[in-house]
Amino acid sequence: MSTTVETARSSVIVAIDGPSGTGKSSTSKAVAAKLGLSYLDTGAQYRAITWWMLTNGIDVSNPEEIATAAAKPVIVSGTDPAAPTITVDGEDASGPIRTQEVTSKVSAVSAVPEVRTLITALQRSIAAAATGGIVVEGRDIGTTVLPDADLKIFLTASPEARAARRSGEVKGSDLTATREALIKRDAADSGRKTSPLAKADDAVEVDTTELTLQQVIECVVTLVEGKRVAA
Numbered sequence: 295m296s297t298t299v300e301t302a303r304s305s306v307i308v309a310i311d312g313p314s315g316t317g318k319s320s321t322s323k324a325v326a327a328k329l330g331l332s333y334l335d336t337g338a339q340y341r342a343i344t345w346w347m348l349t350n351g352i353d354v355s356n357p358e359e360i361a362t363a364a365a366k367p368v369i370v371s372g373t374d375p376a377a378p379t380i381t382v383d384g385e386d387a388s389g390p391i392r393t394q395e396v397t398s399k400v401s402a403v404s405a406v407p408e409v410r411t412l413i414t415a416l417q418r419s420i421a422a423a424a425t426g427g428i429v430v431e432g433r434d435i436g437t438t439v440l441p442d443a444d445l446k447i448f449l450t451a452s453p454e455a456r457a458a459r460r461s462g463e464v465k466g467s468d469l470t471a472t473r474e475a476l477i478k479r480d481a482a483d484s485g486r487k488t489s490p491l492a493k494a495d496d497a498v499e500v501d502t503t504e505l506t507l508q509q510v511i512e513c514v515v516t517l518v519e520g521k522r523v524a525a
């Protein structure tokens with residue numbers, strides 16, 4: 295029997311954190327699909343609550359207003375890595391959560407402690423329900439959400455590489471502006487008081503600057519399989 299099949303049958307929990315554009319989503323989805331695990335994009339949940347705030351007239355520059363409204367939207371994440379979904383109050387939010395407006399406001403909304411408490415509880419319940427194992431990606435998964443994860447990975451890459459990857463996704467985008475926006479968001483996410491973007495002490499750091507996506511996927515699959523063999 296191959297180790298891949300054995301791994302797929304274990305209920306391994308993998309936490310993948312890191313700043314924007316390091317390859318968390320692409321890597322997590324591919325690793326989960328390859329090993330038969332569920333997949334959770336926690337950034338999509340913070341984007342979803344931000345989108346709800348913006349479309350419901352909440353002043354997102356006012357943390358008290360955000361805190362008061364935080365429990366109102368019902369956010370549901372589908373965890374199939376081949377077709378991850380996200381709905382807010384039953385409505386498909388996968389498109390609207392990727393707009394520039396949401397991207398520019400998500401750090402402010404996700405810094406509010408009441409928002410984090412609610413979303414963290416949601417993430418833990420999804421991970422607990424994934425009896426076949428799960429790959430969860432975000433900013434504070436290894437440090438706060440799932441500190442007992444079987445494997446923690448912290449992806450990094452140079453700001454230049456990350457900006458080039460991100461601008462490659464949007465036709466006609468300005469590389470310098472993309473780089474500046476990434477650095478600004480990283481600073482906000484790393485500098486907030488409540489569970490900031492950080493590497494857990496026991497996380498394996500993988501610098502993806504000079505690696506292809508395929509190489510990163512293979513590296514993480516090998517690390518997951520290593521955990522399975524060691525267990």
Ligand SMILES: Nc1ncnc2c1ncn2[C@@H]1O[C@H](COP(=O)(O)OP(=O)(O)O)[C@@H](O)[C@H]1O
Nearest residue numbers: 314315316317318319320321459502505506507
């Ligand atoms: N190692 C890599 N080399 C080149 N491009 C990559 C690499 N990893 C990811 N990408 C590309 O960079 C973009 C951002 O990746 P993504 O997985 O969304 O990052 P994150 O979730 O960390 O923000 C995507 O278009 C993806 O295909």
Ligand SMILES: Nc1ccn([C@H]2C[C@H](O)[C@@H](COP(=O)(O)OP(=O)(O)O)O2)c(=O)n1
Nearest residue numbers: 314315336337338340400404432433434483
């Ligand atoms: N676990 C998480 C995941 C995301 N966030 C916040 C901070 C991030 O800037 C936003 C958006 O995350 P997302 O992973 O979608 O960001 P990118 O794919 O890197 O653009 O959400 C968070 O605070 N904690």
